[in-house]
Amino acid sequence: MSVYFTEEHDFFRKSFQDFLQKEVVPHIEKWEETGHIERFIWEKFGEMGYFGINYPEQYGGMDLDLFYTVIFLEELQKVQSGGFAAAMWAHAYLAMTHLNKEGNHEQKEKYLAPSITGEKIGCLCITEPFGGSDVSGMRSTAVKKGDKYIINGSKTFITNGVYSxxxxxAAKTAPELGNKGISIFVIDRDAPGVSATKLDKLGWRASDTxxxxFDNVEIPAENLMGEENKGFPYIMQHFALERLIMGINAHARSEWALDYTxxxxxxxxxxxxxISKFQALRHKVAQMAAEVEVCKTFNYxxxxxxxxxxxxxxxxxxxxxxxxxxxxxxxxxxxxxxGGYGYMEEYPLARNLRDSRLGPIGGGTSEILREIIAKMVIEGKNYKPAT
Structure with a gap:
């Protein structure tokens, strides 16, 4: 894959592998059991610059190309905890992406810069209890009163939703306009009226979902990100990165599982x-290897x-x-x-199976994605980024 990766990329991959083995892997079992990733590791990621890979140098980032991000994602899939990986990339590429793209200078100084150092952790709140993949159907509202907004509503399935x-x-500033009335805000965790409940999940157990x-949460008007009522196109334009991230996670997770097997x-x-000599098993492995390679190449x-x-x-x-x-x-x-060992928790493939299951659900279900693709390939619909 040298067409995509330089010697600098390879050096970065090796150093990140070493970092993960030394600083992360020894703690994974504890974090999986407690569902709480300790604060020190966020700060260590920040110290090493891993949260600033593709963010501006002005705010402490390194402004590197996207293949450093690909390496970051791939190696995180090999620490045997989809939940830990999700916590890291949801902070770095969901919350921070919006800050970087829609935030003004003051917001970036206050939130993006400390996110890069690992001093602050962020989460992205879009999905609601009654409107999973239907972003335009959200019910949360933001009513402007003088120089403040009053936020009411609820969000669910939010990665880093408890400890960030x-x-x-995302909330509706003009509900009568449907998806044309959504805006994006940044809200401090300790704002009065914000409360969170931890969810118990099948997989991703290390992450706090x-x-x-939001109960009459009062925030300054300057916490609006970008323009009012432009939230829907802001959200849509970042879905390309989020979906590709989950595709890369998938091929990396599968590559690791296949190597282990x-x-x-x-x-x-x-x-x-x-048993590697039995033809029925060999051919199954060959099929899996081919499918992993095809997905990886397309993702690259x-x-x-x-x-x-x-x-x-x-x-x-x-x-x-x-x-x-x-x-x-x-x-x-x-x-x-x-065989029977695969079903045992002391072997890593049981957790891998549970963690993998979220792939076709989170970030837009497969059913919704098929409809989006159908609109593009059958009806010629052309989605465009926010202007």
Whole structure:
């Protein structure tokens, strides 16, 4: 893959691998059990510059190309905790993306700069209890009164929703306008009227996924991000990156699971020979390897185009749809290869199966993605970034 990765990329990958093995892996089991990622690791990520990979140097970032982000995502999938990985990338590429793109200088100084250093943790609050993938159907409101906004409503399935320091929140400033009446705000966690409830999940157990309520939360008018009523196009234009992130996560998670499974098969003996010698199992591995490689290659091409400034919403949507489906199947089949051991919690594939299952759900369900793709390929609909 040298067409995408330089020697500098390779050096970054190696140093990040070493960092994860030394600073993260020893704590994973505790964080999986407690559902709480301790604060010190955020600060260590910040010290090493990992949260500032593709953010402006003006705010403490490194302004590097998107393939450093690809490496960041891929290596996070190999620490055997989808929840830890999600907490890191949801902070760095959901909350911080909005700050960087829609935030003004003052907002970036207050929130983006300390997010890069790991001093502040962010979350993105869009999904609601009654409107999962239907962003335009959100019910949360932001009513302007003088020099303040009053926020009411609720959000759910929010990664970093319990322990974050600030929230990027979408709410309707003009409900009568539907999706043309949504705005984006940044809200401090300690603002009166903000409360969060931790959710119990099948997978991603290390991350704090929360349901958040806003009860007459009063915020200064200057906490509006970008223009009023432009929130929907702001959200839509970032979906390309979010979906591609989940596609990259999927191929990296599957590649790791497949490598682990192959090593196990070489060592496991049945009927006098390694099970890697049985044709039925070999051909299953060959099929999985081919599908992982196809997804990875497509994801790299799409990442390159996005890095060059193209609006690859169709390709990123396809990436998430196909890669997460593939990852689910690989997780299932790899677990099967281990037989009874695959079902045991002391082996990593049971957790991998649970963590993988969110792929076709989060960030837009596969059913919604198929409809979006259908509109583009059948009806010729052309989605454009916010102006």
């Amino acid at each position: 320091d600030y929230l990027i929140v 929360g349901e958040i309520a 192959i090593e196990y098969m070489k060592e496991r003996v049945a009927f006098g020979k390694s 091409v799409t990442a390159q185009r996005l890095d060059q400034g193209e609006y690859v919403v169709k390709e990123a949507t396809m990436s998430k749809l196909i890669s997460t489906k593939m990852a689910d199947e690989v997780a299932y089949d790899c677990l099967q290869m281990l």
